[in-house]
Amino acid sequence: MTITTINYKLLPFCLCKSDPSIDTTTMSNVATKVAVVGGGISGAVCASTLAKNGISVTLFESARGPGGRMSQRREISEDGKELLFDHGAPFFSASNSDVLRLVHEWESKGLVEEWKENCGSFDCISKKFLDIEQEAPNKKYVGIPGMNSICKALCNETGVESKFGVSIGRLECLDDEKWSLTGLDGQNLGRFSGVVVSDKGIASPRFTDVTGRPPPLDLSLTPELALKLQDIPVSPCFALMLAFSEPLSSISVKGFSFKNSEILSWSHCDSSKPGRSTASERWVLHSTANYARGIIAQTGLQKPSSATLTKVAEELFQEFQSIGLNIPRPFFMKAHRWGSAFPTASIAREQKCLWDRKKRLAICGDFCVSPNVEGAILSGLAAASKLTEMLSCL
Template structure:
C-alpha cells in the first residue's frame, strides 16, 4: 500500500465532523480536518465581541446546550464530562405565552439533562480536533474534491487553488459542499461533484432548511424579573426562544465582566421573511441592526422589565436547522466504492445528538472499509 492508504480528509469541524475525525484517529486512521472558519465548532461556535467600553463578551450564539438519550452518545458525553470539556447545566426553563403575557409553566424537574461545553460550546469540537492523529487546518476552504482514478484516491484543492493533498477517503460533514446552495452563495460549483453516485444526489437534493437569527445581548445588571434561565416562546411571530448564556457552568461571572449575557433566537418565519428580502449574500450592518432591534423589542414586550442592553448584535444562521432527516436508519450517506461519507444532523435528527450519531456512523463506515483494504 502507498502512503495515502489510511489518510482521510474530513471537511467541516462542526460536532459531526469533529466526532468523526476523532473516532477515526482512535481507530488508527490518519485524519486531516479542514474548515474555512478560524476555529472549530460550526453551529457550536462561540462568538467573541468587544463592547464600546472595551469589555470582552463571549456568546454561544449557535446551539445553547444539548441533551442525549442514545447509549453510544451518553458514553461519549460521559468521557467528555470526565475530561472537563462538558458539564451539566442545572437550571429551570419555562414557556412564555405572548397571548396571555405570562408563563404557562416553569420546570420543577428537568425531563433530561442539559449539557454545555466548558468554557464554551466550541470547547468540545476544539478538544476533538486537537486529539492525537487529527491534523486540523482552519482558515482553509476546500474548493475542489476530485477523484484520481489511477491512484484510487481523492485530490483536494483549496478555494484559492492550493493543493491540499491526496486522501483515500473523504467525509463531508458540511452538506453545502455538495449542494446547490453553495453555488447560490459563492457563484461557484459545489466542491464535491456527486454525479458518480446518483442515489446520494437524490437524497441530498433540496433538503429543506430552517433559518434563524441569533441576537446577542449584554445587560449591565442581571434580569432579575425573569424567573428562569431559558425560555421558549409561544404565539410570537418574531421570538422563538432565549437563554441566559452567562449563567452556564464555567462562564465568566457577572461580577467579573459587569454584565449578564443573553442570546435570543428568532422564529423561522421571521428569519425567512428577512432572507426573502435580502437574499443569501452577506447582510449589511443596517439590516442586522434592524433585526436586532426588532427581536429585542419583542423580548421587551413580554413586560418582564428588560432594560436597554449596553451591547446588541445579530447573527444570521441561514440554514440553522435541517427540516428533514434523510438517513435516519443508516445515520450517514455512504458510497463505499470511492469511500465517501456524508454526515451531519440532517441525516439523523436536527440536534447535537443527531450530529454526533451521524459522525460516529461515518467513522464506522470508513474504518471498516479501510481495515478491509489493509487486510487484502
Template sequence: MSASVLISPAIRRRSVSVAMKVAVIGSGISGAVCASTLARNGVSVTIFDSGRGPGGRTSQRREVGEDGKELTFDHGAPFFSVTNSDAMALVHEWESRGFVSQWKQVFGSFDCASNKFLGSIQQEGDANNNKYVGVPGMNSISKALCNQSGVESMFGTGIAKLEWLEEEIPWLLKDSKGQNLGRFDGVVASDKNIVSPRFTQVTGLPPPLDLNLVPELVTKLQDIPVLPCFSLMLAFKEPLSLIPAKGLSFKNSEILSWAHCDSTKPGRSTDSERWILHSTPGYASSVIAKTGLQKLSSETLDKISEEMFKEFQCSGLVCSLPFFMKAHRWGSAFPAKSIAVEERCLWDRNRNLAICGDFCVSPNVQGAILSGLAAASKLLQASSCL
C-alpha cells in the same frame, strides 16, 4: 445501522492493516466526532474548515464591549440533550475530560399573547432531559476533539473542489485558488453545503462535490431543506430579575422562538448578564426573502436587532437596556428533514465517501454525534479492507 456497529468511545485503540488518510470537511460536532473516532483507531485525519475555528453551530462568538472587555456568546446551539446510549457514553467521557458539564437551571415557556408563563417554572429533573453544555464554551467540544492526537486541523481553508482520480490514492482536494490541499484515501463531508445547491446561491460557484460521482445518492442530496434563524446577542450590566427562568421558549410570537441566559452556564464569566434570543424560522425567512443570502449590511442587522429586542421588551420581562446588542444570521440553522435516519450517514463504498451531519439523523447535537460515529464506522470498515 444498529447501535452495535457504531464505534464505542470506550474501546481500545486498534491498528488498521494499512495507514489510511482521510479528509474530514467541516469541524462541527459530526465532523469532529468522526475525526476523533478515526484518529483514536489509527487513521490519519485532516480536518478542513473555512471558519476561523471549530464548532459549526456550536461555535462561541467573541465580542468586545464599549469598555473594552471581552464578551462571549454561545450564539448557536444553546445546549443539548442525549437519550441514545452510544451518544451518552461519549458525553460521559467528555464530562470526565472536563469540557462538558450539565447546565442545571430552571426553564419555562412564555406566552406572548397573554404575557404569562405557561405552567410552573422548575428545574427539569428527568435524566432524559438533562441539558449539557461545552465548557467554557459550546465550541470546547469540537475544539478538544479537533486537537486530539492524530488529527490535523486546517482552519480558514475552504474546499472548492473534490476531485476523484483513478489512482491508488484517489481523492484530491483543492482550495478556491486551485491549490492542492492533499491526496486522501477517503473523504467525510460533514458540511452539507459542499453538496447542496445552496453553495451556489451563496458563492456563485458549483458545489465542491460533483454529484455525478455519486448518482445513487443524488436523490437524497439534491434537496436538503433548511430553516434559517437569527440570533441576537445581548449584554446587560444588571440581572434581568423579572425573568424567573434562565431558558424559555416563546409561544404566539412571530419573531422570537427561544431565549437563554448564557452567563449562567458553567465556566462562563459573570461580569455581565448575557442573553441570546433566537428568532422564529418564519421571521428569518421573511428577512432572507428580501435580502437574499449575500452578506447583510450593518443597517439591516441593526434593524433585525431592534425588532427582536422590541419583541423581548413587549413581554414585560425586560427592565433595562443592554449595553451590547448584535444580531447574527444562521442561513441554514436547522435541517427541515432527515435523509438517512436508519443508516445515520450516507456512504459510497466504491469511493470511500461518507456524508454525515444532523441532517442525516435529527436536527440536534445528538443527531450530529450519531451521524459522525456512523461515518467513522464506515471508514474503519473500509480501512480494514485496504
C-alpha cells in the same frame, strides 16, 4: 424523538496507534489518510473516532475555529469588555447509549458539565410563564468554558491534523481510488484514501445561490447520494446577542421558548451556564423561522449587511421588551444570521450517514439522523465506522 441505540464497534486496524512498537510519526505516510471536511460536532467526532482507530485524519474547516452551530462568539463592547456568547446551540441532551458514553468521557475531561437551571415557556398574550420544568427528562449539557470546547478538544487529538480558515474549492475522485482536494485559492491540499463531508452545503445547489460558484463536490459522481442531498429543507434563524449591566430579575427562568410571537422563538441566559463569566448578564435570543425567511426574502442569501443586522437586532429586541417584563436597554446588542444551520428533515435515519463504498465517501451531519447535537454525533460515529471497516481491509 426516539433514537435507536447502535453499538459502533470499530474494527481493529492493522496499524494500531496504541501499539508502542508503531512509530506514529509515519502515520501521515500510510495509505489510509482520510480527509474530513467540516469542523462541527459531527465532523469533529468522526475525525477523533477515525484517529483512535489508527487512521490518519486531516480536517478542513473554512471558519477560524471548530464548532459550527456549537461555536462560541467573541465580541468586544464599546468600553473594551470581552463578551462571549453561545449563539447557536444553547445546550444539548442525550439519550443514546453511544452518545452518553462519549458525553461521560468528555465530562471526565472537564469539557462538558450539566446546566441545572430550569427552563420553560412564555405566553406573549397572557404575559405569563408556562410549563416551567422542575425536573427535565434528560440532562442539559453545555461545553466548558464554551459550547465549542468539545470540538476544539476533538480537533486537537493525536492523529488529527486540523486546518482552519481553509475553504474547499474542489473534491475530485481520481482513477486510482484516491481523492484529491483543492482549496478555494487553488492550493493542492493533498490526496486521500477516503473523504467525509460533514457540511451539507459543499454538495448543495444552495452553495451556488450563496457564492456564485459550483458546489465543491460534483454530485454526478454519486447519483444515489445526489437524490437524497437535493434541497434539504432548512430553518433559517437570526440570533441576537445581548449584554446587560444588571441581572434581569423579572425573568424567573434561565431559558424559555416564546408562545404566540411571530418574531421570537427562544431565549436563554448564557451567563448562567457553568464556567461562564458573570461580570455581565448575557442573553441570546433566536428568531422564528418565518421572521428570518421574511428578511432573507428582502435581502437575499448573501451575507447580510451591517445595516440589515442592525435593523434585525432592533426588531428582535423591541419584541423582547414588548413582552412586559421591564427589560432595560442592554449595553451591547448584535445580531447574527444562521442561514441554513438548522435542518428540518432527516435523510438517512436508519443508516445514520450517507455512504458510497466504491468511492469511499461518507456524508454525515444532523440532517442525516435528527436535527440536534445528538443526531450529529450519531452521524459522525456512523461515518467513522463505515470508513474504518472499509480501510481496515486494505
